[in-house]
Amino acid sequence: MKRFLLLAFAVLLLPLFTAADWLQFRGSDQTSLALDSKLALKYSPEQNLAWKAPLVGKGVSGPIVVGNRIFVTASNGANKQDHLHVLAFDMESGKRLWKREFWATGRCFHHPTSSVAAPTPASDGKRIFAFYSSNDLACLDLEGNLLWYRGLAHDYPKAGNDVGMSSSPLVVGETVIVQVENQGDSFAAGINTATGETRWRVQRPAGANWASPAALRGKDGKQLVLLQSGNGLTAHDPLTGEQKWKYDAGCSSIPSPTTVGNRIYLPANGLTALDVEDGATAANIAWDSIKLGGENASPVISGGKVFALRKDVLSGGDEKTGTELWQVRLKGRFWATPVVAGGHVYCVNQDGQCFVIKPGDEKGELVSTMELGDAILGSPAVAGNALLIRSDKFLYKIVP
Amino acid sequence: MILRNALFTWGLVLAVPVCAVSAEGDLAKNLAIVRGVGVKGEGHAKATAAAKALAQSSAAELPAILAAMDGCSVLAENWLRGIAEGVAQKQVGGKLPVAELEKFLAQTKHSPRARRLAYEFVAGVDDSAEKRLIPTLLNDPSLELRRDAVALALADAAKVEDKKAAQAAFHKAFSAARDNDQIKAAADKLKELGETVDLATHYGFLQTWQIIGPFDNTGDKGWDVAYPPEAKVDLVAKYPGLKGEIGWKEATGKDDFGMIDLTKVLDKHKGAIAYASTEFISEKDQQVDLRLGSYNAHKIWLNGEELTANHVYHAGQQIDQYLTQGKMKKGKNAILLKICQNEQTEAWAQSWQFQFRICDTIGTAILSQDRPSAKTAFLPAIRR
Numbered sequence: 001m002k003r004f005l006l007l008a009f010a011v012l013l014l015p016l017f018t019a020a021d022w023l024q025f026r027g028s029d030q031t032s033l034a035l036d037s038k039l040a041l042k043y044s045p046e047q048n049l050a051w052k053a054p055l056v057g058k059g060v061s062g063p064i065v066v067g068n069r070i071f072v073t074a075s076n077g078a079n080k081q082d083h084l085h086v087l088a089f090d091m092e093s094g095k096r097l098w099k100r101e102f103w104a105t106g107r108c109f110h111h112p113t114s115s116v117a118a119p120t121p122a123s124d125g126k127r128i129f130a131f132y133s134s135n136d137l138a139c140l141d142l143e144g145n146l147l148w149y150r151g152l153a154h155d156y157p158k159a160g161n162d163v164g165m166s167s168s169p170l171v172v173g174e175t176v177i178v179q180v181e182n183q184g185d186s187f188a189a190g191i192n193t194a195t196g197e198t199r200w201r202v203q204r205p206a207g208a209n210w211a212s213p214a215a216l217r218g219k220d221g222k223q224l225v226l227l228q229s230g231n232g233l234t235a236h237d238p239l240t241g242e243q244k245w246k247y248d249a250g251c252s253s254i255p256s257p258t259t260v261g262n263r264i265y266l267p268a269n270g271l272t273a274l275d276v277e278d279g280a281t282a283a284n285i286a287w288d289s290i291k292l293g294g295e296n297a298s299p300v301i302s303g304g305k306v307f308a309l310r311k312d313v314l315s316g317g318d319e320k321t322g323t324e325l326w327q328v329r330l331k332g333r334f335w336a337t338p339v340v341a342g343g344h345v346y347c348v349n350q351d352g353q354c355f356v357i358k359p360g361d362e363k364g365e366l367v368s369t370m371e372l373g374d375a376i377l378g379s380p381a382v383a384g385n386a387l388l389i390r391s392d393k394f395l396y397k398i399v400p
Numbered sequence: 401m402i403l404r405n406a407l408f409t410w411g412l413v414l415a416v417p418v419c420a421v422s423a424e425g426d427l428a429k430n431l432a433i434v435r436g437v438g439v440k441g442e443g444h445a446k447a448t449a450a451a452k453a454l455a456q457s458s459a460a461e462l463p464a465i466l467a468a469m470d471g472c473s474v475l476a477e478n479w480l481r482g483i484a485e486g487v488a489q490k491q492v493g494g495k496l497p498v499a500e501l502e503k504f505l506a507q508t509k510h511s512p513r514a515r516r517l518a519y520e521f522v523a524g525v526d527d528s529a530e531k532r533l534i535p536t537l538l539n540d541p542s543l544e545l546r547r548d549a550v551a552l553a554l555a556d557a558a559k560v561e562d563k564k565a566a567q568a569a570f571h572k573a574f575s576a577a578r579d580n581d582q583i584k585a586a587a588d589k590l591k592e593l594g595e596t597v598d599l600a601t602h603y604g605f606l607q608t609w610q611i612i613g614p615f616d617n618t619g620d621k622g623w624d625v626a627y628p629p630e631a632k633v634d635l636v637a638k639y640p641g642l643k644g645e646i647g648w649k650e651a652t653g654k655d656d657f658g659m660i661d662l663t664k665v666l667d668k669h670k671g672a673i674a675y676a677s678t679e680f681i682s683e684k685d686q687q688v689d690l691r692l693g694s695y696n697a698h699k700i701w702l703n704g705e706e707l708t709a710n711h712v713y714h715a716g717q718q719i720d721q722y723l724t725q726g727k728m729k730k731g732k733n734a735i736l737l738k739i740c741q742n743e744q745t746e747a748w749a750q751s752w753q754f755q756f757r758i759c760d761t762i763g764t765a766i767l768s769q770d771r772p773s774a775k776t777a778f779l780p781a782i783r784r
Contacts, residue, residue, distance in 0.1 A: 078547055078579045080718075100485055102478045103513060109718050138482070144489065145455045146482025148448050151475050155439045162716040183712045195448055197441035208715070 024122035025168035034382035043370030051094030059117035060377035075116035106134035106153025110164025118166035148196030158184030181209035200241030287322035469514035512542035604765025605658025613674030
């Protein structure tokens with residue numbers, strides 16, 4: 001009986017998603033890793049483009065994957081992008097299954113390179129949480145039925161940044177966390193995934209910030225929400241928002257922290273590695289490295305190495321010491337966070353070139369360059385052996 | 401909102417046949433619940449259940465769902481749009497109540513956004529809808545319907561070969577245009593045809609100001625300081641400023657888009673504050689939009705009442721970047737702006753300027769009665 005109960009309990013704890021899902025910004029566990037996937041190593045439209053689906057509007061958000069569906073946000077409008085879209089595509093065919101549209105209730109101004117559809121949506125496996133630079137948050141089921149809608153800038157009218165906002169939402173258990181940091185009403189909030197009601201809201205430093213919240217998963221199964229701002233990193237209880245600890249540091253305002261086990265890779269002083277024991281009230285620095293600091297992309301850690309994109313250079317560093325091991329010079333400017341799949345690093349620049357790099361212990365080797373010929377700022381997603389990339393105009397499914 | 405909801409519910413129930421009262425009653429009840437969603441998640445517990453029930457509505461109920469947008473909040477509009485789109489999508493073979501939706505579209509008493517959505521539903525199943533319906537919507541209260549009509553008018557005008565006829569056609573498009581790109585496109589064509597176009601008047605930008613500054617904003621501390629103009633605008637008074645005694649200066653803008661560059665009026669200053677004052681003669685008591693674009697932190701007063709304050713520096717500048725509403729009284733009204741410059745040193749953080757206009761909710765210029773006479777023949781048409 002005890003064994004049965006344990007099994008039942010374990011089943012209840014099973015996540016609603018599978019390894020093939022890519023549920024939020026940088027993947028279901030925010031590591032940007034799809035280690036078992038074998039993606040295309042080169043690209044030609046004839047051989048590697050499974051399909052290319054047109055999008056109804058601009059977007060620098062990344063696609064997400066739930067089961068056999070891909071979800072993408074987009075925005076458009078006459079003189080400002082005040083029409084917000086959620087699009088669902090069939091993974092196999094690329095057919096658009098449904099489209100929902102909303103009117104922005106918050107500010108829609110942004111830098112020309114960005115979009116109101118800047119934050120990557122998130123999912124708990126049952127629902128889609130589509131968040132926008134206007135601070136509108138729509139919740140739909142996988143069939144496109146509206147479950148609830150929040151206008152966070154309608155609630156707090158000074159929340160906004162006319163350069164654009166881009167912090168992506170994070171789902172932890174039954175809470176979707178949004179980080180709305182700006183010069184006006186600056187806050188982070190935990191929203192009940194089922195009802196859209198606010199579980200908690202905490203004031204944040206008044207200043208422009210584009211970093212996204214991240215989860216720190218303890219060995220004890222408990223999770224903390226990490227919120228990075230210009231003056232440091234704070235850890236919060238996902239259900240109550242209660243602050244557990246703070247690490248003071250001058251942090252970057254664009255790349256987001258990455259966690260691996262109890263270690264946090266924080267974009268501060270270049271890159272700072274922090275260790276946090278379960279239940280601790282403080283984070284301890286393991287190392288920091290100016291050379292492993294990223295510009296816009298968040299750090300990715302795989303195979304004992306840290307990968308950092310700074311301007312047109314990909315650096316590989318030692319995960320244990322923070323020592324830079326090698327550099328590979330690429331081309332262009334990067335906004336998307338790379339993904340690591342099948343032993344290769346995929347870096348997409350804003351000109352639509354995807355560089356495939358084989359990382360070694362002593363050097364990184366540029367294997368190929370995929371030319372998509374389309375402006376791409378959103379981070380790619382991986383599902384099985386498919387690389388999913390969105391541009392302003394299209395959603396691409398690239399296969400081996 | 402409660403009273404409006406009650407009226408809405410009873411209005412809908414009384415409007416349906418007796419045999420359908422139960423189902424329609426549920427529809428009305430659920431729509432009223434969704435209409436009641438408030439800020440900060442207020443009403444969500446009931447509204448999520450109501451939305452789930454409404455998702456099962458039939459196509460025939462679409463006009464009622466759209467009508468529920470009348471007078472509701474922007475939040476509820478989005479709930480209702482999501483529900484309506486879901487219902488429309490589920491109709492096998494795209495069977496929608498086209499005649500009822502067209503009737504809804506024709507009734508301008510309905511919410512502009514709901515009418516636009518009604519049009520989109522119709523256009524989604526009827527290829528002739530654009531050609532039949534859009535030309536009738538040139539002066540529509542829905543900005544989006546109007547936009548499509550202006551686009552059509554611009555396209556038609558471009559086909560006209562006779563110069564006078566072309567001028568008239570572009571005048572028509574220009575007068576109706578409210579979106580910046582269309583206003584500019586029509587104005588450019590009129591200029592090509594030899595017309596003088598007064599863009600600033602078309603928008604309603606205020607061009608004549610009394611300016612005083614710089615007051616001290618070192619360390620951004622002046623933001624909370626009520627310097628003398630906030631208590632009283634005395635155009636002959638002198639005050640101690642950031643770098644010595646200061647007084648009011650008249651500035652008359654010539655820019656098509658109403659830009660007043662304070663660095664040209666007062667010179668370049670960092671950690672500085674300027675006040676801009678002007679009078680507006682209103683034709684009548686009326687609610688107006690006050691729309692400002694500025695890189696700089698600012699406050700706006702109308703007749704001594706602070707309407708808005710945006711403590712934001714150098715996050716871009718756009719026409720109509722900051723919107724607020726105010727009540728004009730018939731006759732003279734006093735407008736005061738506080739435009740703050742901080743001490744950022746970056747090259748992109750040096751602008752100290754603003755553009756400000758008065759208009760209605762869809763951007764139609766509302767002009768002061770003492771504004772110099774319009775420079776183009778068609779401007780009286782937009783004069784309010």
